[in-house]
Amino acid sequence: MSYAYLFKYIIIGDTGVGKSCLLLQFTDKRFQPVHDLTIGVEFGARMITIDGKQIKLQIWDTAGQESFRSITRSYYRGAAGALLVYDITRRDTFNHLTTWLEDARQHSSSNMVIMLIGNKSDLEARRDVKKEEGEAFAREHGLIFMETSAKTAANVEEAFINTAKEIYQKIQDGVFDINNEANGIKIGPQHSLTNPGMSSSSGGGNQSSGCC
Amino acid sequence: MSFLQSIDISATASGRGQLIFGDHDGNLHFIDRDLQMSSFKAYILRVTHLYQLKQHNILITVGNDYTPKNPRDDDEGINPLIKVWNLDKIDRSGQPLCSRIVRAVPGNRPTKVTCINAHENLNYMAVGFENGCILLFKGDITKERHSKSRILYESAYMITGIEFKTHTSGKPVIMFVSTLKEVICFNLLPKDRDVKTVLDQHGCPVHCSVMSDISQDNQFVIGRQDAVYFYQPDGRGPCLAFEGDKLRIHWYRGYLVLVSKEVKPSSLIGNVQSPGVHIITVYDIQNKLIAYSGPLPEVTDVLCDWGGLYVLTGDNRLHLLQEKDTQTKLEILFKKNLYHLAISLAQSQQYDQDGIIDIFRQYGDHLYGKGDHDGAIQQYIKTIGKLEASYVIRKTEGRDVDFDVQTAIRVCRQAGYYKHALFLSEHHQQHDWYLKIQLEDIKDYDKALKYIGKLNFPEAEHNLKTYGKILMAEVPMETTELLKRLCTDYKPSDKPLVDAANLDGGAPTVKRANPDEFIHIFVNNHHKHDKLTEFLEHMIKVQPNSSVLIYNTLVELYLQACSHEMEISARVEKERKTLDLLQNPESHYDLDQALVLCQMYNFKAGILYQQIVQYHMDHGEYMHIIETCKRFGQQDPNLWIQALAYFSGKEEDCKQQIIEVLSHIDDRNLLPPLLVIQTLAHNSTATLAVVKDYIVRRLQQENDQIQEDERLIEQYRTDTEKMRTQINELKTSAKLFQVSKCSICCHPLDLPSVHFLCQHSYHQHCFESYAEHEAECPVCLPENRKILDIIRAQEQSRDLHEQFHHQLERAQDGFSVIADYFGRGVFNKMTLITDRSATKSSLRQPPRPPPRKC
Ligand SMILES: Nc1nc2c(ncn2[C@@H]2O[C@H](COP(=O)(O)OP(=O)(O)OP(=O)(O)O)[C@@H](O)[C@H]2O)c(=O)[nH]1
Ligand SMILES: [Mg+2]
Ligand SMILES: [Zn+2]
Ligand SMILES: [Zn+2]
Secondary structure: OOOOEEEEEEEEOOOOOOHHHHHHHHHHOOOOOOOOOOOOEEEEEEEEEEOOEEEEEEEEEEOOOHHHHHHHHOOOOOOOEEEEEEEOOOHHHHHOHHHHHHHHHHHOOOOOEEEEEEEOOOOHHHOOOOHHHHHHHHHHHOOEEEEOOOOOOOOHHHHHHHHHHHHHHHHHOOOOOOOOHHHOEEEOOOOOOOOHHHHOOOOOOOOOOOOO | OHHHHOOOEEEEEEEOOEEEEEEOOOEEEEEEOOOOEEEEEOOOOEEEEEEEOOOOOEEEEEEEOOOOOOHHHOOOOOOOEEEEEEEEEEOOOOOEEEEEEEEOOHHHOOOOEEEEEEOOOOOEEEEEEOOOEEEEEEOOOOOOOOOEEEEEEEOOOOEEEEEEOOOOOOOOEEEEEEEOOOEEEEEEOHHHOEEEEEEEOOOOOOOOEEEOOHHHOOOEEEEOOOOEEEEEOOEEEEEEOOOOOEEEEEEEOOEEEEEEEOOEEOOOOOEEOOOOEEEEEEEEOOOOEEEEEEEEEOEEEEEEEOOEEEEEEOOOOEEEEEOOOHHHHHHHHHHOOOHHHHHHHHHHOOOOHHHHHHHHHHHHHHHHHOOOHHHHHHHHHHHEOOEOHHHHHHHHOOOOOOOOHHHHHHHHHHOOOHHHHHHHHHHOOOHHHHHHHHHHHHOOHHHHHHHHHHOOHHHHHHHHHHHHHHHHHHOHHHHHHHHHHHHHOOOOOOOOOOOHHHHOOOOOOOOOOOHHHHHHHHOOOOOHHHHHHHHHHHHHHHOOOOOHHHHHHHHHHHHHHHHHOOOHHHHHHHHHHHHHHHHOOOOOOOHHHHHHHHHHOOOOOHHHHHHHHHHHHHOOOHHHHHHHHHHHOOOOOHHHHHHHHHHHHOOOOOHHHHHHHHHHHHHHOOOOHHHHHHHHHOOOOOOHHHHHHHHHHHHHHHHHHHHHHHHHHHHHHHHHHHHHHHHHHHHHOOOOOOOOEOOOOOOEOOOOEEEOOOOOEEEHHHHHHHOOOOOOOOOOHHHHHHHHHHHHHHHHHHHHHHHHHHHHHHOOOHHHHHHHHHHOOHHHHHHHHHOHHHHHHHHHOOOOOHHHHO
16 A cells, blocks of 8 residues: 555553553554553554545554663654553553653654543543643643543544644644654655665555656 | 484574484484484584575585684684585485585685575575675575675674565565674665665674564564564564563564573572573464463574474473464463453464354353453353353343343344344343334334233333334234223233232222323324224223313214215214214213314214203203304204203293394294294293294294295296297297397408397308307307206206215315316305305296396
8 A cells, every 4th residue: 555654653651541452443443441561562554644645654552661661762763743641540640741751752853743642531430630631731741632532432533643634734844854764754655756665665666656 | 302312413403394403523414203313414524504495495504514724713613614405306325415515705704604594586595694794695596606695794793693584576585684783674686786774773692583474474573682673674663572681582383482591589699590591482472472481401492393393402302392272272361361362362273163152251251250241241242143142141130230231232232133132131121122122123013012011010101102103003903902901901911910919908909001192103004093993992981981082082083984984884883873972971072172073074063063052951051052052053053943942941931042042043044933933832931022022023024025025926927928928939920130240250240140049140250260069159158058057067966065075085185176176167066056045046046048148
């Protein structure tokens, strides 16, 4: 499947907040009720369309456990977008946001778009963090904000797509240098004019026809 | 395997049904499936590396044949020779054929080989060296002549692993390389235009990189201290954080095999590595579980073949790790309650359907035991269709737990398992669900109805209200029966007639629903008339004091039935029934309403008005009697007569009333005076004064009438006389046509012309172009026709009248019927006929014969 752009995402946040579930819901439209602790870093991909353009999202789902922090950090580099997730039923996951944010800012490109996500919005009865608090935090740190539920799929699609829209807008505005892969953005095989052999490994890179 | 004990193993390989060992004496040993070993000497000095191709029976070896001249280089592995063996061919000495021998020295700098690999297309062979060089052989690697070598890359670090990405036929050849500090990907393009991509700035030691199989997308796998990393040709992929000092990593059919140093926590000096003991861990990557983990003394290599994993330990023993069969693995998973893993394992192993179902069941049981009933039902649902529904039912029956049956039912229903959803609904008394499913999904109306019939009164009532309409539409008879039961004396159909509660003294309470609330379910139903009638008749029979609504409705039904009945005798019978109902003093219908209805259905209303009057008479309400007469006297003048008879029969003084009644009778000329007198004569109290005015007036009127009649008689007589003379005249004397103008064009007449006795004359050509009929005068024709029509219509009037009404009642669009009649001109006559006074007058003055009109 050819694409116009490829965006790299990373999902971060405390263990158990639902990072893997968000990814699974986005890529497979499934929900996994059991906490399948992520050990290391997992990977998912999906195609979306923005502004009529096919965009491939390459998503890195990291382990939230403290002991894996050094490993997961090495994945920040080259991410164009980050989903910073907390669990609205657990205040400690909200309190740790600052640490996560510092980590992300330190190890990633400065242009990285960060979406703050309050997950498990289906568990309204057990809510521990008000929506307003999430909004305030996002405002204060210049993040986009959304509450989602990986269980009901509410806002999941939107979270991933809105982040992509923001990145796309930044590209349009010339904020991102799309030729620098460290920014986590890649131009699709048939769209790039330079180095045709370089970018294609799988997919129809061979038929490098002219521009669309 | 005792024979291994004598071998000083230096290298191993496996594949194509055999394990291969190289030793420090230059020998190669092959062990086949039957544990038969064969050996031959391949190098004079020693064997250092082995590589077995998978798709070809070709073995590549690295070893030493001679001692280097420079004693400083007299180190193991310097000046290595690569030999390529075709194991399918035997040479003259009975050994496998060595098709190629080539020195493995990068650029004249002797250095140890660290790894060797070849592409399955037999066109690429790469050798890695301690000094960081990679020597690439291109062209047919089995033949001396066709293959050229070059240094592909010189790293600052020791090359620790080389792997070709397989399954990329037709695409550029991809080669992964690990050094102590890097991971690199080479894209080997034609004409040596290679593209090098550094994938990571971290490397790994020797033996710690491996190619995964297609299940992991042929990624390059690197084992490092902190984790196992996967690499794609264009970058780093996922990673698994398995900590520990890794000695070797292998890949075997979806399993990642790690050999690491054992770390024992010690209270004295921190972590101590117990020497010589290694931990071997087998990860099932896809199912994310550890398939095996255990200590073994000093693992030197891991070989895979014959469907098993062989671990070679320092004491030259081979330890077999056999893959457990799926069932055993599943049991392990069950013990650990890792059901979702079990399911994905079973599915990935193409486990049979029943087996998977059983896992779902066990998982369900497990969740159920933990109190996660919703989760449990989700699992049970997956078993439905295979597992007996009763199992699920039984499981979900627990009284003590608050089981979310609704979810279960909903899920079953969504999944199309209606039978099971029904079971659940019935067992859990979810009547509403039961009925919804039965009616909307299964559409078994009989069953639904029977089900309602078994419910307790309030539930039965509620559900019949909700679903009555659809039931009535589908199973009218049964629904009506149930309704009758429900509104009479309801008992659930499967309960004993006398229930225990009533036996111990308590007065049996009769439960019945209000029939009024069920009439609506008959609406818009083509069985409406029969069934509703049946129901209502039943109701007034068992409860004569039924509500006004019931009676009203029944009256309407009866009237409708009458008006629709074409067959005379049946109609008479129906009318009789209607009358019985209307006249029955117990009937609680609303009079006004009933009247409107009677009018609507054109039910010969008299009886009914009389009914009302009678009603008031029975109650002695004089005022109302007069009122009623005034209101309905128009329709039924007999009311006044009835009233007169009533008042005149009264003992008390009803002078006022009688006078009033009389004046009305008088106005309408309802009774011959003689009859009035007779009627009044019955009344002892009626004095002459009461009737005097009436009689005087009547007599006066009679007189006037007589005079008028006489005058008319006289007039008719003269008229007749006149006509007679006219006719006579026409017959006997010549008629003189002295008309001078043509009646059509109004121009002076000239010949030829046409003359009529009606005194109309025409030019011949005018007449011919205008007249419809030769014998008729065009001017008089319309008038004559009209008169003829009137006569004819009067003859037919009765038939027409009835026909019209029938048509009107049956037509969906009554207006169009009326319009049609209008169009045919029938209505003019209709009014003529229905209007009584008009009829009378027209009869009194018969149409005059045509000649007179002209
Ligand atoms: N009710 C509810 N539960 C959720 C939601 N998202 C995740 N969960 C549950 O939360 C638990 C943890 O979810 P994961 O996605 O595995 O958590 P994670 O953030 O990936 O955790 P780590 O991999 O340890 O970092 C699981 O039991 C999920 O079923 C949600 O939106 N609603
Ligand atoms: Mg996770
Ligand atoms: Zn005429
Ligand atoms: Zn004329």
